[in-house]
Amino acid sequence: MKVKQTLHIQWMILRDMPEVLDIEAASFSVPWDEGDFRQHLRQRNCIGMVAEQDERVVGYMVYELNKTTIHVLNFAVAQECRRRGIGTSMVDKLKGKLSSQRRNRLVVNVNEKAVETQVFFRECGFRAVAILRDYAEDGSTAYTMAYWLRGMAIPETED
Numbered sequence: 001m002k003v004k005q006t007l008h009i010q011w012m013i014l015r016d017m018p019e020v021l022d023i024e025a026a027s028f029s030v031p032w033d034e035g036d037f038r039q040h041l042r043q044r045n046c047i048g049m050v051a052e053q054d055e056r057v058v059g060y061m062v063y064e065l066n067k068t069t070i071h072v073l074n075f076a077v078a079q080e081c082r083r084r085g086i087g088t089s090m091v092d093k094l095k096g097k098l099s100s101q102r103r104n105r106l107v108v109n110v111n112e113k114a115v116e117t118q119v120f121f122r123e124c125g126f127r128a129v130a131i132l133r134d135y136a137e138d139g140s141t142a143y144t145m146a147y148w149l150r151g152m153a154i155p156e157t158e159d
Contacts, residue, residue, distance in 0.1 A: 005053045007086060009093050012041070012048030012060060019057035020050065027076040030137055037062065040073060049093070051077070051086050059086045063094065065103065069146075070094055072108040091124045091147075098149040106147040111136055121145045 012020065017034060024031040040046045040062055051059035059077035063070050072094070077087045094106050109132060110117050118128075126145040135142035 007058075007089055008052045009049055009090060010052065012050045012062075016050045016057050016060070020060045023057070023060065023076050023078045024074070026079055032074060037074075040064075046073070049090070051090055053081070053086070059090055061090050061094070068103055069105045069107050070097060070103050072106065075108065087120060088124060091121075095147070095149075100149055104149040108145050109135065109142045110145055112141040112143060118143065118145070121147075 017037065020037065021031075021034060037048070041048050043064070045065045046062060047065065048062045049060065050057045057078075058081040060074070061072060061076075062074040063072045075087070075090070077090075091106075098104055098106065106126070108121060108126065110121060122145070124147065126147045128143045129146045130144035132142040132144060134140075
């Protein structure tokens with residue numbers, strides 16, 4: 001009998017950084033380095049969280065709290081742990097932070113080359129709302145994908 005492992009999503013702390021950097025390097029062609037993470041996490045409106053299973057970091061996210069949106073800046077799951085519901089649990093954690101009175105939308109920019117990531121966010125209820133030309137350092141395009149709290153009207157403008 002296989003025992004289901006418990007997933008904990010909690011604040012990212014300094015001790016998590018080596019595992020986060022390993023996942024980052026394996027997930028992106030132009031990965032953030034430790035300085036990039038520190039620079040973002042020093043900002044008052046940025047938050048880092050990790051997904052832990054068996055005391056091991058298996059995923060992470062860095063997001064920015066804006067006036068009406070939560071903007072996901074960085075999001076990854078360890079390659080060997082994908083397709084096990086970890087990413088979906090992390091997105092669900094973000095959805096739980098939405099409110100009709102304040103932040104009612106999640107936004108993420110996904111490189112056009114990251115088709116699996118686009119499909120993942122689409123399956124989580126996101127939809128493409130904008131095209132960002134020359135988004136990445138290599139000149140590639142990205143799509144802004146957004147998720148709105150149920151019952152909220154889709155706004156015409158970004159904040």
